[in-house]
Amino acid sequence: MNFDNLSPEQEKNIREKLNSWAAENKLPAVKSQRLEQLVSDLAQKEKRNQRFKILGSLAAAAVIFITFITISPGMRSWAVENLSVVGRYITNWSGIEKGWQWAEEHEMFQEILAAKTDQGYTFRVHRILADPTQTTIIYTVEGNNPTSITRGFRGHDILFNGRTWASGMGARGDIMDGVFVGSIELSDGLPEESGTLKLQVRQIGNVKGNWDVSFPVTRAALTELTRSVPVDQSTTIPNGTLFIEELILVPTQTVVKLRYKGEEHAPDLTIREVRLRTPGSLVEPRGADAHGTRVGDVWEQTYDLEFQRLDPVPQQVILELAGRVYQKGETRLPLSGEQSAVAPDGREVRIMNLQQHGRIEEATISYLIDEKNPWPFSISDWQVLDAQGKIHRTRPKMESSVSMAIGKQPETTGDATEKEYVLKLSWELPRGSKAVALVNAGYWEYRDNLGSFTIQISVE
Structure with a gap:
């Protein structure tokens, strides 16, 4: 059957199934690569069978298989809308985010079907990049005046298996072809290898509404490729001691973990001035995350210093610290x-x-x-x-x-x-x-x- 000659009823059934998945957020993370393959086939207008496993939740026992015999222009339109802008967005930022470039080349982004429409705006989560050190969410917003979801959106609005967990968050975004394409980076890996992520989105720009979405996620693939290098070094600084504890080598980035213990405020380690060197080169910084508490007369603080991925991984690196001390x-x-x-x-x-x-x-x-x-x-x-x-x-x-x-x-x-x-x-x-x-x-x-x-x- 030529997919340009589908009956209205066939096209309607296929579109309803896709829309149902997006509304109910039922695409398992383990099957996300099949969506990517489907989109590729749609773009090439090829007929082929696609099998998707639909799970009501991670604990669901029932598994339903849907086989697509034909592909229609309407279905193709739904599946690939915003695909080009999302791809361009990732490409544009890959010059800075080397981990994104690697993930795109190695098909490590999880394709997500999660969407919600309210107040004239449609919010969609397209891709997730999850590893033991960070979680990146790539999304789009469509509407009359599309803009970021991050106004009023905080870490406590992100739930993993029903509990808040994100301690730090960064965001960026661009308007591309009338669509807002954005990304949120959580400075924490998923607490467990797999689970359900829920975003409680209640505001887009100045418009209030409900764009909550939930979807399965996993960091299993990148956890398998992550390597931890224990470090036992320290240095005395004004008011206390800095301990260098661990170097984490992830295909998407490099993280150095430190800890401070002292009598006064922990130092402010300026990521722009901190240096990570390999033989013959300087590794570009990505960002930093710090969490501190004071118990009695003792101040303790942990740091995650983030750099670009190491490629290739050398036999040694040199960390040079700089920053402000109290x-x-x-x-x-x-x-x-x-x-x-x-x-x-x-x-x-x-x-x-x-x-x-x-x-x-x-x-x-x-x-x-x-x-x-x-x-x-x-x-x-x-x-x-x-x-x-x-x-x-x-x-x-x-x-x-x-x-x-x-x-x-x-x-x-x-x-x-x-x-x-x-x-x-x-x-x-x-x-x-x-x-x-x-x-x-x-x-x-x-x-x-x-x-x-x-x-x-x-x-x-």
């Missing part, structure tokens, strides 16, 4: 007189505007920053000192012109590497108290050498 040292900014002070690192801090009328008082302060040390002071550590010597908390006040987390960043000064940072602080003191100074008990200092470590990789 130092004790008070900066006291008087609210009268010159209204300026020099911090322990030599940085001048001055008051640009002061209002001390009424119960709520506020001051606008400024100081110079640079690319390597954009946060020389912890904003939450700014406090106000009263005439009796008591310390009170301040509240950073947001402005409409904010360009960094809090405060605003004017034009660069004569030195192209320095910028003036402006921060507005407000406070409310008990009746009868008078504010006399702003104080900060510490500061952050950039160090370009926090240690160098050679990690040996045995030949397998």
Whole structure:
């Protein structure tokens, strides 16, 4: 039978089955490659039989086989819509994401059938790339004004087997041919090798609705190809010790795991300044993830430093650490007189505007920053000192012109590497108290050498 001559009833049945799968999210991860093969066949207008196993859940005992005898233009249209933009999106970013390039070449992306339409927008998950260190979701949004799903979307909106698990999330996206194509990278591998992933999407741009989707996922294939290299090295830094614990070699990326233990804030390891070297080359950084807690007088923090995949894997790599370390040292900014002070690192801090009328008082302060040390002071550590010597908390006040987390960043000064940072602080003191100074008990200092470590990789 020529698939261009299918009866309306045959075409309707096939389209309904595909739409049903997408709505019910019933394509198992283990069968996702069959969808990829089907799409390839559709694009070439070839007739062939396709067998899909449909599972109601990972624990379902019943297995239903559907055999496609013919392929119609309508079915082809449904199956391949957005395929070209998704493929182009992956290709465009593969120049930066070498792991994506490898996954595409080795067919490691899982093809997903998961879609939901609401409020005039259709949200579709197309591909998943899951390994022991990260999980990447590639999706599209169609509608009158398609845009990202990540506004108001956080890690707790992502469930694996019914439980939240994602601790960090990054996102990017582009408008391509009127369709928003985006990707979400979770800085955690799936807690188990296989399971069900659910995305609770309740907002697209400014539009609220319900675009929740669920689908099976697995990291089995990439887990099999992942290698762990134990490392037992450490270095003493101001306030504590850094331990280098593990090098993880994944076909999609390279991860170095570290741990800090000390008396003060953990260092801020700047991924742009950290170096991972192989003999004769520098491995490009991808990102970093850190989680810290303070228990009593001890601060502990873990780090995952992410780099591009190693190809080929050398016999050794050298890790060179750099970043910001916390130092004790008070900066006291008087609210009268010159209204300026020099911090322990030599940085001048001055008051640009002061209002001390009424119960709520506020001051606008400024100081110079640079690319390597954009946060020389912890904003939450700014406090106000009263005439009796008591310390009170301040509240950073947001402005409409904010360009960094809090405060605003004017034009660069004569030195192209320095910028003036402006921060507005407000406070409310008990009746009868008078504010006399702003104080900060510490500061952050950039160090370009926090240690160098050679990690040996045995030949397998």
